[in-house]
Amino acid sequence: MPTLLTSTGYGNTGSSAATNILEEFELVKSFGNAEFTFAHEPDGIADLENSLLEGHRLKTDLAVKRFLKLSQDLSADYNYRNCFNGKFEKITKEYIKSVIPCDWDGWWHRSDETEYLSERQKKKIKILRELYSLYLRDNTSYGLYEPDNWQPTYCPLSKEYYANLHSLELKNDFLKKTRNFTDKLLKETGVKDSKYKYILLDQAVPPISFSRYLRYFTSPKVIIVDREPRDLYVMNKVFWGSAYVPTNDIHIFIKWYSQTRQSRKNDLSDLNKIESGEVLFMQFESFIYEYDSSVKKIINYTGLSSNEHKYKLKHFNPDLSIKNTQVFVNYPELQNDIKLIEQNLGEYCYNFPYTKDKTEKKEEKYFFMDEINQKFHKMKKSSKLLKGTRKYFLNIIYKYTRFYRNTHDPNLRINLFSSIKIFLKLILCPFELLYYYLKYF
Helix, strand or coil: CCEEEEEEECCCCCHHHHHHHHCCCCCEEEEEEEECCCCCCCCCHHHHHHHHHHCCCCHHHHHHHHHHHHHHHHHCCHHHHHHCCCCHHHHHHHHHHHHCCEEEEECCCCCCCCCCCCHHHHHHHHHHHHHHHHHCCCCCCCCCCCCCCCCCCCCCCEEEEECCCCCHHHHHHHHHHHHHHHHHHHHCCCCCCCCCCEEEEECCCCCCCHHHHHCCCCCCEEEEEECCHHHHHHHHHHHHCCCCCCCCCHHHHHHHHHHHCCHHHHCHHHHHHHHCCCEEEEECCHHHHCHHHHHHHHHHHHCCCHHHCCCCCCCCCHHHHHHHCCHHHHCHHHHHHHHHHHHHCHHHCCCCCCCCCCCCCCCCCCCCHHHHHHHHHHHHHHCCHHHHHHHHHHHHHHHHHHHHHCCCCCCCCCCHHHHHHHHHHHHHHHHHHHHHHHHHC
16 A cells, blocks of 8 residues: 655645645655645544543543544545545544444533534423423432432433543554554545555644654655745735734744744654654755755655656746745845844744845735734724624525525524514625725725
């Protein structure tokens, strides 16, 4: 079976460049830049393992349910359906069944947290609890001594789960079954052994604390890509506006950048894996200014050959991508911020072989995304009217569709008052948007 190959980064750091280069090798089957993060995103495999290691009687149950809910959500995603042949959720359930020895019908106060309950279901539970209380009103004396006044109540039963990885044997067994789980997923990609050497999935392993995540796959190959901080700061501030990169405050950005890279230096196991070649660390800028040597490093790390690089420059061309480097020289209004970055994050700044000429911006239209984001955030906070604006059309479509499909069901018919209210919302919505436009722009 082909081996997992993945490129990963810290967010907008250029890992797609590694993905694009790897796609040019004929023995690599790529699923593009779609991210497959089920091992390390919240409620993924790592969070499941953490709870099972602790063995808390409630945390284990909720961790399993959140993992199953995550798999349900991910299986609905086109990329997961396409990659894993529509079997991601099915294989996930089989995996949970193999690693969780105890399951039963039970209840605790957050046992239904991952389930969606309609208003009708909530009312039904409330009524049943009241009836249950009335039924037991004269039957609450017990032979056992209870120091507290305990009153039984109606509880809607659901599946409960428990496991405790309390021994080395159980921990190893969990990792073995986890690797079987990921192997099954890779088999569903439909890649035949005779044609491909690697299956390329983007972001399957994170760039931090990656030593633990490598254990979830059978002999994976991981390429970590980072981008120098000056360009990351400017490009996000001017072009991308990604809210998970804090560029609205230069001091926060410096702290964030430094701390997100610390594990690469502080975690000895991670550092050893980089130094021993188990994981390949690459700088995005090196793909452009040191293209030949960078490709050679990838070839040596993966075991691919230069002869297999049959689609060279088809997906990644350094002559084009060079436009995405030294962007910070084009924005003199940000030079004070750049100096702070160089003073505090100098060790992460790439040593460019030469300085690019400044790009003329006379005809270039640009604006700071952070300022736009802040304006809309202020808009959202300052007005209660905005809260309902986005929901108007969805509510209208949903209610009228339901009304149209269920005209014979008296319980689902919309009364006259509701119809008028919906109609007025539809009419007033454009005026409300105009109000915001005039007020903020």
